[in-house]
Amino acid sequence: MEGMSDGLTWAAWLLIVPLAGALLAGVWPRAGRWIALATSVLVALLALGAAAQVWTQGPQVVSLGGWVPPLGIGLRLDGLAAFMLLVAALVGLFVGGYSLGYIPRDGHGERFWALWLWLWAALNALFLSGDVFNLYVTLELVVLASTALVALSGGAAALLAAMRYLMVGLLGSMAYLMGVALLYTQHGVLDLGLLAQRGGEGTAMMLAATLMSVGLMAKAALFPLHVWLPPAHGSAPAPASALLSALVVKGAFYILLRLWLTVFQDLAHPGVMQLLGGMGMLAVFWGGFMSLSADRLKPLVAYSTVAQVGYLFLAFPFLLAGPGGWHAAVFLVAAHATAKACLFMAAGNLQEANGGDDRLASVAEVMRARPLTSFALGIAGASLVGLPFTVGFVAKWILLQTAITSGAAFWAVGVVAGGLLTGAYVFRLLGPAFRPGPGRSGRPVPVLREGVTLALALVCVLLGFAGSAGLRLIAATPVAGPGG
Amino acid sequence: MAESLHAWPFFGSGVLLFVLGLHALVTRPHLLIKVLAFNVMGSGTFMVLLSAAARGSGEPDPVPQALVITGIVVAVSATAVALALMLRLYPILGGAGLPPGPPED
Structure with a gap:
């Protein structure tokens, strides 16, 4: 109740x-x-x-x-x-x-x-927010604050990335608002609960669902609408990159999930949900390949966000798997947010120590001499891949379990293959640090930062024990229709 | 909507403005045109909302009007941020045209 x-x-x-x-x-x-x-x-x-x-x-x-x-x-x-x-x-x-x-x-x-x-x-x-129009206002607030954070460093690349991000963000918001206008024309209410009760499958509802979904997918950087993300997250200051990759893209995903759980539940046909899941899988592979071919640290970590956002979209085909099918994907939000924030923080330490240069070839030398940051990078990377003893492992495990019990084992193949790809680029990132070679600690980095980075990496491990508690909390979500 | 045929011109032109703005926002590289296109899209959306105020046969619904006012405030703030960024980019780009394609890192 x-x-x-x-x-x-x-x-x-x-x-x-x-x-x-x-x-x-x-x-x-x-x-x-x-x-x-x-x-x-x-x-x-x-x-x-x-x-x-x-x-x-x-x-x-x-x-x-x-x-x-x-x-x-x-x-x-x-x-x-x-x-x-x-x-x-x-x-x-x-x-x-x-x-x-x-x-x-x-x-x-x-x-x-x-x-x-x-x-x-x-x-x-x-x-x-429990109201589709209020959600629009919050979306715009998030875009404006994020744009300013991307532009904060003031360099040419950062300003250009901020501008592109703002344009995509505004386009997404406007498509979303047009969807809100269509919903209001159709039902005359804006409250999510009331809209869920009315449901409906007409042309106007389908148009609203399409506009709102595409707008939010652009904001969540789902392949092929992701091109703005790597430059924006790659050129922002490290703490801003961490916030944007860990939280902001998840905000758009959250609204999308919320809408399909309530307002558009009558439109959640298998074909549509499989399409969203399929796009997610394409994102996993495209983002993975781009990460694998990146030659700089921050773009590598940023492309990895494109890949990991893809996994979240498995929530949609899993909606059909029965009540709670989508819980696993939401738990993955916590796993990715902690791991990705930690990776960007570690990347910021290494980049600063290396005099602003984050080319993988030269960063390796700094990594050898900075065990705290490198250790954090290793743990967060392991959580991203889904190796045991990390929250990423628990999340991917639940995801696999959902895929198999829902009778859609082909998604499990995608999850495992994507995990291997993640392993490949994380290893490419960490590998050179373990090879013998010259090490130098480079420019000074505050101990506080290295300590906080390592502490967040340890959280990636500790959260692994919070799996059942997290799922129980997520389950306290009232949904009608196919989701439960 | 059948009982409110008088709202159709608003709905139709709203959709038209939205599509025109979308086209310009995506295809035109000049930043000022992009910002204007975003505002045209916004106006189109607001007109669709206004046509929703004419639902039913009674008095106009005040809620869409409140939404439009809020929407205008949001659009003005977004425009201000976009213009501020454009002014910062102007000396760097040597103009206000966005270079094609995302920059290669």
Whole structure:
């Protein structure tokens, strides 16, 4: 049963706190780092509280100000939302700690803190929105904050990548908004729950589903709409790359999943779902091959995001597998977010030590002399591949299990083949570091950063023990129709 | 929508504007044209929303109008960010045309 609550609840504070932090850090950039630190600890505690509430009392629907949909705008705090909030908080905490050693104390780099908190507030709002139009507003907030983060370093490549990203982001948002307009024309409501009750299969619904899905796929960088991602994530400052790859692309995936679980459930025909899954598999292979042929560290890690996003789209064919078929793909979000954030943080350490140069050939020398970062890179890489004793292993295992029990074993073949490809590029990245050769520690990198990177790598291992708890939390998501 | 035939011109021209804007946004390399095209797409979407306000035979539905106002605010903010980025890119590119294809790393 869905609990009803009004007034200021966990969900409301999860929006208010990062927003207040962003405003404070914006008007007082000198104190930005301390405001951001306090905010991130507070938001992480709130996310834990929200997850605990869902765990004990089940999904919550919050009517802000006591206004009930369709007139009011509701927030939904269910298992799926709580899980995403937790992932954002976990990655946010570590990226925050890392940034303390990355963002210089003065100059315009300090704007990072306000932008990061804006992004966090926008993502929390995105995860909690229970209304298709509000989701549009949060999508735009995420795009604007992310664009500024990509452009932060101010170089020509970064500005160009930010511009391309903004254009794709705005195009995606506008396609999504046109879908919202069609949905409203059809049903006259915007609340996800009310839209789910009305469902429908008409031409207008199919058009809305197509527009919204394509728009969100472009934002999630699903092959072949991924071309903007590698330059954008590759040229952003390291903590921004970590946030963008770990969380922002997942935001678009989250809305897409949410829509197909509720509004478009009547349209979820096998053919359509298989098509989405098939595109995901193409992304796994294309991204994998591009990673394998990259000769620089950050583009390699960025192309790997293109590949790993592909796995998430297996959620759609698994929707047909019965209740909870999609849970495995959502758990993979946590595995990829932690591993990818850690990889980008490690890449940032190595790039800085190597004087800004991240060519694989010369980075290997630095890797030999920096065991902390190299070890973190190894563990995060193992989690990305899905090797045992990491959360990536647990996630891929559940994914394989779902594929086999759902009677669609050919997806399992894709998962395993994609894993081998991931192994190939991770090994290509790590291999040279283990070969004998000259090592040099290069320019100094704050110990704090190397420590935080390694700590996040250890989280990739520890989260492996949270598999059943995570799945239980995700399962606390009310869905009607084929999903459960 | 059958009872509200008067809304069709709005719906139709909204869709037309959306498609025109989409075409220009994708095919034209000039950044200012891209930003304008995004705004044309936005106007098209807003017109479709306005046509939704004429659903039914009674008084116009106020919700789509509230959505359009919010949408305009969002579009203006996005336009401002895009223009600011364009101004930063102008001296670097020596113009406002986006070079074809993503840059090779």
